[in-house]
Amino acid sequence: MKRVVISGVGAVSAMGNNVPSLVRGIEDGRSAVHYMEGWNQYTGLRSLVGAPAELINEKTIPRKNRRSMGRMSIFAVQAAEQALSDSGIEPEELTSGRVGCIIGSTMGSAKSLNETFEIMLPQKDLTQLSSMKFFQCVSHTAAMNVSQYLGITGCVLATSAACASALQAVSTGYDLIRLGKQDAVLCGGAEELHPTVTGSFDVLFATSSSYNDKPHKTPRPFDRDRDGLVCGEGSGILVIEEYERALKRNAKIYAEITGYHTCGSGVHVSRPDKKSIASCLRQALASANVSSNEVDYINAHATATIQGDKEEASAIKEVLGDLTPVSSLKGYIGHTLGASGALELIVSLAMMEKGIIYPTLNLDNISSDCQGINHVIEPVAKNISIMVKNCFAFGGINSVLVCKKL
Amino acid sequence: MKQEITEKKIIAMTNQVFEESFEIETERLQPKMNIFEDLGLDSLDIVDLIVAIQQKFDVKIRNDERVRDIRTLEDVYRFIIILKKEVALSETKREQQKV
Numbered sequence: 113m114k115r116v117v118i119s120g121v122g123a124v125s126a127m128g129n130n131v132p133s134l135v136r137g138i139e140d141g142r143s144a145v146h147y148m149e150g151w152n153q154y155t156g157l158r159s160l161v162g163a164p165a166e167l168i169n170e171k172t173i174p175r176k177n178r179r180s181m182g183r184m185s186i187f188a189v190q191a192a193e194q195a196l197s198d199s200g201i202e203p204e205e206l207t208s209g210r211v212g213c214i215i216g217s218t219m220g221s222a223k224s225l226n227e228t229f230e231i232m233l234p235q236k237d238l239t240q241l242s243s244m245k246f247f248q249c250v251s252h253t254a255a256m257n258v259s260q261y262l263g264i265t266g267c268v269l270a271t272s273a274a275c276a277s278a279l280q281a282v283s284t285g286y287d288l289i290r291l292g293k294q295d296a297v298l299c300g301g302a303e304e305l306h307p308t309v310t311g312s313f314d315v316l317f318a319t320s321s322s323y324n325d326k327p328h329k330t331p332r333p334f335d336r337d338r339d340g341l342v343c344g345e346g347s348g349i350l351v352i353e354e355y356e357r358a359l360k361r362n363a364k365i366y367a368e369i370t371g372y373h374t375c376g377s378g379v380h381v382s383r384p385d386k387k388s389i390a391s392c393l394r395q396a397l398a399s400a401n402v403s404s405n406e407v408d409y410i411n412a413h414a415t416a417t418i419q420g421d422k423e424e425a426s427a428i429k430e431v432l433g434d435l436t437p438v439s440s441l442k443g444y445i446g447h448t449l450g451a452s453g454a455l456e457l458i459v460s461l462a463m464m465e466k467g468i469i470y471p472t473l474n475l476d477n478i479s480s481d482c483q484g485i486n487h488v489i490e491p492v493a494k495n496i497s498i499m500v501k502n503c504f505a506f507g508g509i510n511s512v513l514v515c516k517k518l
Numbered sequence: 519m520k521q522e523i524t525e526k527k528i529i530a531m532t533n534q535v536f537e538e539s540f541e542i543e544t545e546r547l548q549p550k551m552n553i554f555e556d557l558g559l560d561s562l563d564i565v566d567l568i569v570a571i572q573q574k575f576d577v578k579i580r581n582d583e584r585v586r587d588i589r590t591l592e593d594v595y596r597f598i599i600i601l602k603k604e605v606a607l608s609e610t611k612r613e614q615q616k617v
Contacts, residue, residue, distance in 0.1 A: 175541045176558070179566075239580050240573065243565035 116289045117518070118366040119296075119358045120199025120351030121458045122191040126163035126344050126445050130194060134455070135462045138444045138470050139491075143328040145342050145446055151307050159319035161327040162305045163344030163446030177261045180247035182221020185257035187347035187451075188302035192258045195298060199351035200363055203262070205296075212266035212297040214285050215255040215349070216277025217450035222306035224248035254302040254347070266294050272450075275413070276374065276505035277301045278348060279453030279513055283372040285352050295354050300454030302347035309449070310343045316382060318417050319343075331416035331447070332474040333440035334425060334482040341415040344446025348454030366461045367499075367515040371400025377508030384420045389427035389502075389510055396500065396512035397431070404432045406498050407514075409469055411460040413502040414440030415447045416474075424502065425482040432485075432500075439488040443473030453503040453511065464496040464517050523602055528575075529595050535570045536591070549592035557591070567594075577601055 123130065126144030127137030137144060144163045151160045170178060170186045181189065192213075196203075205211055219225070228245045232238055247253060252270030259268045267288055271280040278301025285297035303309075313319045320340040323330035332338040358365055373395035377388035397404060410428060414421050428438060441456045448455050463469055469492045478487055496517065503511045533547045542557055553559045559567065568579055575598055579585060582601075588594055 176560075179562075239578070240569055242569055243562045 113290045114292055115355035116286050116352055116369045117355050117358050118350050118369065118461065118515070119353045119363040120195040120201070121366065121461065122194025122196070122198060122349045123346065123455055123458055124165050124187040124191050125346035125448065125455055126165050129166065129168055129190060131458060131462070134445070135459060138441060138459055141473065143444060143473060144344070145327045145330060147324060147327050148307070154307050154311065157307060157311050157314055158321035159310050159314050159340065159342070160324040161320060161330060161342050162310060163342060164305050165346040173261065177257070179244050181257045182224040182248035182253060182304065184217060184221050184302040184304040184345070184347065185248070185254050187304070187345070188215055188254040188258050188349065189261050191300065191347040191349040192262065192298050195349040195351045196262070199353070200361060201296060201351060206262050206264045209265045210295040211264055212268065212285065212288060212294045213255055213259040213262070213264045214267070214269045214271060214281040214297055214299040215258055216271035216273065216281040216301045217251065217254055217303050218272065218274045218277065220249040220251055220253040222304050222309045226306065226308055258298065264298070267297070273509045273511070274505035274507060275447065275449050275452055276503040276509045276511040277450035277453065279457070279501060279503040279511040280374055282350060282352065282369070282454065282457065282513060283374060283511065286369045286372060289352060289354050295357055297352050298349055299352060300347065300349035301451040303345055303449040303451045305343050305345035313341060313343070320416065329474055331442050333412070333414035333416045333442050333472050334421050334479055334487060335416070335475050336477040336479040338416040338418065338421065338479065340417055341442070342446040344448040345451070346445070346448050346455060347451050348458050350454060350458065365518050367464060368518050369513065370402065370516045371514040372396050372512060373399055374509065374511040377510065379508060381508060382506050384423040384504060385508065386423040386426045386430070388508065389424060389504060390430050392510035392512050393427060393431040393500070393502070396514050400514035400516070402498055402514060405435070407432055407436050407500050408494060408496040409460070409463065409499045410436055410438045411456055411499065411501045412438050412440040413504045414472070415442050420504065421479070422481040424504065425485050429484040434484055435486055437469050437486050437488045437492060437494065439469060439472045441470070443475070453501065457501050457513065460499055460501060461515070464499060464515070467493060467495050469494050469496070522606055525599055528598050528602065531574055532594055532598060535567070535574055539566055539570045547591060549590065549595065551591045552589055553591060553594065554589070571598065575602065577605065
């Protein structure tokens with residue numbers, strides 16, 4: 113099996129439209145969560161907060177490429193361009209068939225989906241529909257648009273497992289390179305914020321609704337007063353590459369991917385399950401040949417839902433004990449769903465590089481049902497050699513990735 | 519009876535469609551321009567051109583075979599001018615029948 117390393121990163125998030133702004137925002141302890149103007153017109157929508165990214169410079173993408181892109185695909189293209197430039201991979205290599213593109217999301221562009229139905233449904237009339245709505249709405253819209261825009265001719269895949277989408281994309285890319293099917297893969301996730309997206313969690317009572325008047329105080333992962341998730345948006349893209357190839361090009365290596373695991377809970381579509389989370393953690397560590405006491409940091413999924421945080425904390429306690437530092441980044445940039453695995457992995461790589469662990473924002477009082485693990489509540493200087501990234505999705509999908517500093 | 523739209527207005531409104539929907543600069547919108555070769559539209563753009571014309575001029579042309587013959591911007595102008603005349607004529611006939 114070949115070894116796989118991360119050699120480029122790119123991000124668009126509520127903190128800004130590049131990786132430095134994302135890392136700086138988190139380092140400064142800022143919250144990018146805002147009250148969402150206009151959302152109060154939706155009857156029954158209790159959560160009126162979100163972490164919106166800004167759409168900027170989209171017209172630098174030629175119209176012929178941009179016309180098939182919804183908001184999330186534009187984010188993905190911009191993050192992909194950054195990652196590619198960061199990696200130093202030349203554009204002409206993308207047409208070799210040896211470079212792939214795997215980008216996940218929960219679904220296609222929420223805004224475009226809503227526009228489609230608004231045009232079509234009132235009169236049950238399809239004659240006013242643009243030819244581009246299909247390309248903006250499909251589940252593989254980000255992967256399709258990024259690969260077309262960059263001219264990528266290798267494997268193009270779209271992992272779709274809600275909040276685990278991006279981590280599954282990275283894991284799939286890892287496998288393709290390990291098996292020698294690809295030399296490098298642009299992989300990650302993208303998602304966009306829309307009242308109907310927040311609404312889909314809101315009807316399940318999974319969103320935060322008590323902090324509409326003080327948005328910076330939510331979400332509150334692992335906190336006693338947490339009341340649910342806050343949706344965010346953006347895209348995180350990583351260039352992963354075969355180790356020897358990266359060495360030969362003298363590329364900057366952020367970390368080596370040493371293992372992963374993904375599995376279903378087989379129990380319930382929405383109820384998080386400690387047993388299967390713990391099993392996923394164990395199998396990911398085993399695949400990386402790492403013992404639990406070797407892990408220096410866990411970047412938790414922790415979205416601030418009552419059940420999810422409790423089950424994750426309990427699983428971490430069981431598998432890794434109470435010494436390994438744990439933090440969640442959702443308090444800063446919200447839950448970016450299909451993009452979260454990539455965006456949070458990118459910030460975790462920055463932590464690894466800087467030797468500092470960023471704390472969980474809004475964790476003022478550790479909830480009694482989330483105790484027994486080493487919560488990071490203020491910045492901690494620590495050499496991170498091995499880190500674990502968790503992502504868990506509705507549908508009972510678990511995904512865990514293990515990275516090692518070289 | 520609806521006020522008849524002038525040919526000048528039709529040309530201005532058509533140019534507006536090309537500017538807004540296809541981001542083509544005003545100075546490039548010359549009647550003899552081939553909409554495919556000179557203005558860069560493709561088959562997918564034609565679907566959107568039809569939708570935009572329908573909305574702009576309140577007409578139904580999705581199944582109109584004459585769309586297939588359009589090559590230049592002037593063809594688009596001429597097609598809409600004829601279309602609006604046909605609509606006006608059928609409206610006049612309908613009103614005469616009422617009387």
